[in-house]
Structure formats: structure tokens, C-alpha cells
Amino acid sequence: MLSHDEVWAAIDRLAEKHDLTPSGLAKRAGLDSTTFNKSKRFAVDGRARWPSTESIAKIMEATDASLHEFMDLVQQHKSHVLAPASGEKYSPQPSGQILGFHETGQTPLRDIPVVGMAQAGAGGFFDDAGFPAGQGWDQVQFPGLEDDGHIYALEISGDSMLPLYREGDTIIVSPGASVRKGDRVVVKTTDGEVMAKILKRKNSTSVELSSANQEHADRNFTTAQIEWMARIIWASQ
Amino acid sequence: MLSHDEVWAAIDRLAEKHDLTPSGLAKRAGLDSTTFNKSKRFAVDGRARWPSTESIAKIMEATDASLHEFMDLVQQHKSHVLAPASGEKYSPQPSGQILGFHETGQTPLRDIPVVGMAQAGAGGFFDDAGFPAGQGWDQVQFPGLEDDGHIYALEISGDSMLPLYREGDTIIVSPGASVRKGDRVVVKTTDGEVMAKILKRKNSTSVELSSANQEHADRNFTTAQIEWMARIIWASQ
DNA sequence: CCCGAAAGAGGTATTTATTCCTCTAAATAT
């Protein structure tokens, strides 16, 4: 998400980072010095004014700021704003343990080189020792973690999802991700059971879950019996 | 840096990701369906038109895309463009080593709450919406990534490792990790074939690999035919 | 302290992005 406040805050932070005022930053970028005046961030009728993408591109160029850097400047504001309100997702804990996680959740993620397996065999992707090399690699952030600061890990118990998930495997779960038929999901029932399954079918009245291990029968629940459902996004191997 | 092309490409990718046309994405965001027409990305005098930050915020909200995700969509284009020029990360070093990649390895890793599935059903681990809550959670660094700056991702092709890995799934590979019988591995042969398999047996003269998909026969190689072998540590779901 | 430069509020003019509209082509539904 992106909000008006955040964008303006990022501009202010970028200026500050370079020991500039908003006015000075605009000038450096070849824009009029009043472009980013605080007095002009809302129109007289109260409507929010958004800086143009072009202006943003210009200040990034003028300060040599990467997109990633600008995004961090945007998100700094966001994390500060959301953290106090985060009680909506995390029970406010005196220990502040979860709050701490929330803060680190905004830490920039690693870039990971990625290539299609079908092309990986072609020359130039690996050195002799099997390490990635060459210029054919794309970059991704760790896939699936970009947009959810609320992921958690569960350690597998049982054999109902063999061979996918073995005893002791770790699965990464995203409570914010959308869930569709065929997805691998974690479900908590109103009975208090938490299970990893495959979503076979879901409609307004019932939920059908299957196991990867054929020896385990499908499970059927009414929607009322399902407390929550979250998608599994990663599994350890 | 941010360029006109990149921003428009990101919008197109976001649309595509949601099985929408530019026209459809605009409509979903409450904008006029012609807002992102390709014909309107340059003015008649040839001047580039930039979509407004407000429009971008609206499409992000309409598609539930995070800023990080949108940035990645921008950077996909960028990584293709920059890869040749970005020698800082993948320039053909004489050693072919990943000095640049090594640098990104310094990025801080995320803490993730983790709990055993067997105890997850007990009260106090989740709030009503299924988000982690309470104090029973341990914290881990993203499991498996702590000590290896050389991981990379491969996108699966083929069906030999169904149901574990489906076409298009992403696997994370650690070339530095040790490999044991039973591990899920990526292997490159001297013939240039790169494959994901299960290590069934390995000794000083031979390597036997099996597929998760029983319809695919085991593969046997002499040790000399194996260029390298690396362990799969994570798989997308 | 004084003076010049910079910052920034506030107003108008200009430029630029979106909206509205018409129309054609393509895609989809019947």
C-alpha cells in the first residue's frame, strides 16, 4: 500500500538525508523550489496533492537514490505509524516481543538470484563448483515474503502430508495471503485442532481438505467449524 | 533510479499478475478504463507521460499489492536492463565468483516466529484472525539461510518431482550445504543437465538419484558424470 | 547587528495527467 503521507514523508527524509530542505531538494532535481512546500501538500479544498512520479524520479536521480532506498524511506514512516496501531493484528504484549518482530519485519529482504531450471543447464549460469555466476540471473526478493509482515513458521508433526511435509519439517505460513482451491493451507478448527492440508473445495457453507498422504482420508468441515485458514508459502526440504 | 518505462512496465505486470488488462486494472482501481492505454504513454509531441503516484496507489490498493511488491515489478524490468551494466553484482569476474552476490549476503535477515504444530492448537498462539499472538513463539532467523551467502533460486520445469515440486514452483538451493542420503538435491551433470532429485545413494564411484514422481525411473551416474550437487533447502508452495 | 541568501506561504499561470466521449476491433457470450 502507498499513502499520500508516506510519499511526502519519504521526500522529506530523502532531503534530510542529503542535508537539504524540501526546497533545496527540489532545486537540486531541477524542479521549482516551491514544488514540495508543505503548504502545497493539500489543495485549498482539502484534497490531497500527490507528487508526480516524474518528480520523484527526478529527485531520486538527483540524489542517486535507488528505488529500494526510496521504498525504505516510504516504509520507515509506515512502520512507525502502524506499530502503535498493530494491536489489531497482534495482541499487545507487555513483553513487546511481537512488536519487536513487527519492527524487524520491515527490514529489507535479501536479493536472491533466480533462473528457470529449464535454462539452468545452459552454460554460463554456474561456475565449476555449482555457485551462481554470470549475467543471466534475475533478482528476486525472497519469493512470497514481500508483502506480509505477519508470516510465521510451524514445525510439522505427523505424517498426513507426506511426502510433502515430513516430521520436523518447517513450513512458513502467511496469514494475509489469499487462499484458493488447491492451495496448501494451515487450518485451525473451532475444536482447537491445527492442521496442514490441501484445500480441495471451499464454498459458503463447507470446506473440504485433503491430505497429501493417501492413507489419510479427506476432512470435511462446515464453515462455522473453521476458525481460520492461512496459506503455506514455503516448506523446508 | 526510476524510469518512465519501468513504471509503465510495472503497471502492465501488475495487471497481468491479476489476469487483467491495463484497461481492466484501471477499472478495478476506480480509474477510467483508458487511463493506462498504451497510446497515452507518450504525448503527441513525444513527451513521456508518467502515471501519477495517486493512480499507482489506487491500483496497489485495488490489487492488494504492497509497496515492496510493486517495487519488485518495477525492478524486474530494471534487472533485465541493468544486468549488462550492473557488473557490480554479476560482472564476469575472472574467477567467475559472485562478489556482488556476496555483498547482498550481508543484508540482515528476518526474524520469524516459530512454534511446533503439535502445540499450535493450544490456546494463546493465534488471535481470532489467525495471526500469531502471545508469548509462546520462539524467534528464528529464516531457517536455513543464516550461514550461506550463496543461495539461489530455481524455477521448476517438468513433473519428475511431483507432488513435491510442481511446474513453476520455486526452490531455494544452497550450494554450500552438505548433502546426505535422502536429501532433495539439485544436480548438474557433465552433459549439462540440471535436475532436481532425491539423493538415494552416493559413494565414491556412483550416485543414484530418484524422483518423487514414481513414473520417473531412478537415475544412476558415475561420480565423474556429476559436475556438482547442491541441497534444496526450501520449496515454494 | 546588518545584509544577503534561502526557505517557504500563498496566489496565479502553465503544463500535464485523468476523465469523458466516440469509434473500431477483438473477445466473449448466447
Next chain:
DNA sequence: ATATTTAGAGGAATAAATACCTCTTTCGGG
């Protein structure tokens, strides 16, 4: 095959962002 809907080119109108300008306040240097 026909009818309907959607996508999108292209043009004019409208809304919104920047540029230009005046003026006041603040800041920095002598």
C-alpha cells in the same frame, strides 16, 4: 452465426501538479 461486452486508439474537456511570482520569515556570514 449473431449479439454483447471489453479493450483500446484518438480527441476534447476537466482536474490536478508544477512553474512562476510576490512577499515574509528564517538562517548564515561578515
